[in-house]
Amino acid sequence: MGRTWDFLTATRGATRLHWTDWASYTYLFFGVFLMFFPVVWLVLSSFKTEADLQRYPPTFLPYQQQTVTVEGYDEPLPLFEITAGEYEGMILAQLRRVGLQAQMVDPAAPEERLRVAISDYEPVEQFSLATENYSDLFGRFSFLLYFWNSTFITVMATLIMLLTNSMAAFALSKYQFRGRTAVLLLVIGTLMIPQTVVLVPLFLIVSEMGMFNSLWGVIIPGAATPTGVFLLRQYMLTIPDEILDAARMDKASEWKIYWRIILPLSAPAIAVLAILAIMWRWNDFLWPLIVLTRSENFTLQLALNSFQGELQTQWSSLLAMTVLTLLPIAMVFMFLQQYIATGIASTGGK
Amino acid sequence: MAGTRGQGADAPAPSPTRDTAPGTAIAETAGATDPRALRGAGDGIALRVIAPVMRIIEIPMLGLQRVLGINRLAWVFLLPNLLLFGLFAFLPVILNVVYATTGGDNVMLADRPGIGAGNFTRLLDCANHLDPNTCREDKFWRAVWNTVWFVTLQVGVMVGFSLLTAIVLNGKIRARGFFRSVFFFPVLLSPVVVALIWKWMLQRNGVLNAFLDWAGIGGYNWLVDAQWAFAWSVFLSVWAHMGFYTLILLAGLQAIPRDVYEAATMDRASPWRVFRRITLPLLAPTMLVVLVLALIKGVQTFDEVYAFTGGGPGTATTFIIQYIYEEGFAGSPRLFGLAAAASLLVAAVLVVLTLVQLWVNRKSVDG
Incomplete structure (x- = not known):
């Protein structure tokens, strides 16, 4: 035991753990x-039944009352353990409750009806996952529709953004033309115009273009981002011009140079930007809230x-839906954590 | 294709983050495996899908190249992006001014009567600006003061905890990568998900109240109380965003050269003194970047708090962006002019902050 402890508390520098180390680890585990x-x-709550969710104090794991099918009754009957009185220690199924009394039967001998005071029994529960919370989403709620809307917006916006931003970055990094500095300043200028401060006119432009209540109304305005242009340009500057010159010697067109040479060579930066764009679009809220007002156009976030705004919040479905909304991002996080961290930190945006 | 790729691999491949101050160190500290590794796999499939499309685009592009020449072709490459910028960034700024100087509830500009600075005087008309009750647009001033309080508290608490976390993570810690990603995880969650998670934790019969009841302190209906709702909004916002700033500060800490610390150890400086005299001054540029970024984001807080409390109870957690949203889009009549005027005021604050940010960035790059 002592050895294990020594091993666990050993540090690279031979000395024992200082109190600051203890404080650090306490802080980190907190x-x-x-x-x-x-x-x-x-996640645990999303597997609880609506009844289990109402329970206070809540249990950590999801539980459901055990039921039993008794001969002569169509519905499965809930099981109770009798804690006091005549039938103490027996496990009985409840037929119905009348006031403070319950009519019960012994599943082994279903003919005889027994009367038990409800203060004398406790429900028999077992660990069980209420997966119907999830299956309901696909049936009763149009979860798939929202999921599709979100996916469509995310994929299309990301693709358009990657294309336009990489084209602009290519022009700004590999060509010497009059007005380049002006364009660069223009791009910096757009940094100062976040969507949140131009909501009203943006709304007019989008409705004038007939994109109000259409998914494209969310996709197009977000497609050009100054961060994307900067990130890609910064990377493309590091690609040596000699490669381009060599390709021009071989009579490659500029467009070919762009998509056969520049794009593949800046794949790492494009990957970072793609991850960021997917995250931005998937989590987007305010602009979709303004543009998409009909529920068949809602994204998952909307x-x-x-x-949750409805008067009777049905937590069981809501929680399951939250988990499913969170899942794609959590997956992305698990596999691509490093790139995300690098990308976010280098662009200063999220 | 193979040939060009070979050349690319031979060429030096600095990280794309070279010139941004916080980024430089991150790429190294994060121990980021070279993003180039991502390439190979997707390449084949992607190419097969993209190639035909690109070949079709090549035909008109080649024509344009013949007509314009190589250097002027750059404008063609810039065109889609500039079009989007113009249409969805610059044009709106101009229109915003037009909206702000007109009244009525029509969206179409032609139907809107000009009222000059009417919207601004209406917004700014106050007997005492510190007391929203004396203002004509009391809701606007409530939102303003809420935002000021919120930003002060949120940025203060968040930068404080981010700094603490970054310093702890910068120590001799096992599994640093794991802990770093734990703190970073909530950054990726959508605002609505964050709001729902905490709403579920904090509801009357939620797990926090169960714990408090069990501990004998007694639960509380948090989100019905104005001050607690505000406090929890600050907490939720810090919870969701601190990982991002921790990451930047950690990078800043790791960029401080080791030998400075070694010299301090030689001189038997106390840890506190080392922190005060070495860590803080050398971290100052990064701190400034973090502060300004946090301020810019803080002023624009909307999503998570709106989904969390809906701005309530009353107007306790209504912030300025929500005011704009409600005046312009949620309320009736839809007062676009008032919303536009308010967003111009926000924009003025943001422009100042962004200029500071650019200035700070430039300074820390040069330094």
């Missing part, structure tokens, strides 16, 4: 708890928000 517990709690 951080892990604070950052992960809410998400874990959300659908989540409108469900």
Whole structure:
């Protein structure tokens, strides 16, 4: 035991752990708890039945009352353990409740009806995942529609953004033309115009173009980003011009140089930008909220928000939907964490 | 194709983040495996899909190249992007001014009567600007003061905790990568998801109240109380965004040369003194970047708090962007002019902050 402890607390520098190390690890583990517990709690709760969600204090794991099918009754009956009185220790199925009394039967001997005070029994519960929360989403709620809307917006906006931004970055990094500095300043200028401060005129332009209540109204205005142009230009500047000259010798057209040489060579930067763009679009909220007002056009984020706003919040479906919305991003995070961190930190945007 | 790719691989491949101050160190600290590794796999499939499209585009592009010459072709490459910028960034700025100086509830500019600076006087008309009740647009001033308070608290708390976390992570810590990504994880969550997660935690019969009841402190209906709702909004916002700033500050810390610390150890400087005299001054440029970025984002807070409290109870958590949204889009009549005027005021603040940011960035790059 002592050895294990020594091993666990050993540091690279031979000395024992200082109190600051203890403080550091305490802080970090508290951080892990604070950052992960809410998400874990959300996922666990999403597997609880509506009845289980109402329970206070809540249980950590999802439980459901056990039921049993008794001969002569169509519906499965809930099981209770009798804690006091005449039938103490037996496990009985409840037929119905009348006031403070319950009519019960012994599943082994279903003919005889027994009367038990409800203060004398406790429900028999077992760990069980309420997967119907999830299957309901596909049936009763148009989850797939929202999912499709979100995916369509994310994919199309990302593709358009990558194309236009990489073309602009190519022009700004590989050509010497009059007005290049002006264009660069223009791009910097757009940094100062976040969407949040031009909502009203943007709304006019989008409705004038007939894109109000259309997914394209979300896709197109977000397609050109100054961050994207900068990120790609910065990378393309590092591609040596000699490659381009060699290609020109071989009579490659400029467009061919762009898509056969520049694009493949800046793939790492494009990958970073693609991940960022996917994240931006998937999580986008304010602009879709303005443009998409009909529920058949809702993205997942809008659908989540409108469900929770309803008077009777149906938490069981809402939680399941939240988990499914969170899932794609969590997957991306697990596999591409490093690129995301690098990309976000280098562009200063998210 | 293979030939060009070979050349590319031989060429020096600096990270794309070379010139941005915080980024430089990140690429190294994150121990980022070379993003080039991403390439290979997707290449084959992507190429097969893209190639035909690109070949079709090549035909008109070749024609344009013959007509314009190589250097002027750059404008063709710039065109789509500039078109989007013009249409969705610059044109709106001009139209915003037009909206701000006209009244009524029509979207079409032709139907809007000009009222000069009417919207601005209406927004700014106050007996005492510190007390929203004396203002004509009391909701606007409530939103302004809420935002000021929110930004102060959120940025202060967030930068403080980010700095603490970055310093802890910069120590001799095992599994640093793991801890770093744990703090970073919420950054990726969508604002609505963040809001719902915490709403679920904090509801009357939620897990926090269950814990408080169990501990004997007693639960509370947090989101019904104006001050608690505000406090939790700050908390939620810090929770969601601090990982991002931690990352930048950690990069800044790791960029401080080791030998400075070694010299301090030689001189038997106390850890506190080392922190005060070495870490903080050398981290100052990064801190400035972080502060300005956090301010810019903080002023624009909307999504997570709107989904969390809906701006309530009352107007306790209504911030300036929500005011704009509600005046212009959610309310009736839709007062576009008032919303545009308010967004111009926000834009003025943001422009100043962005200029500071660019200036800071330039300074830290040169330095």
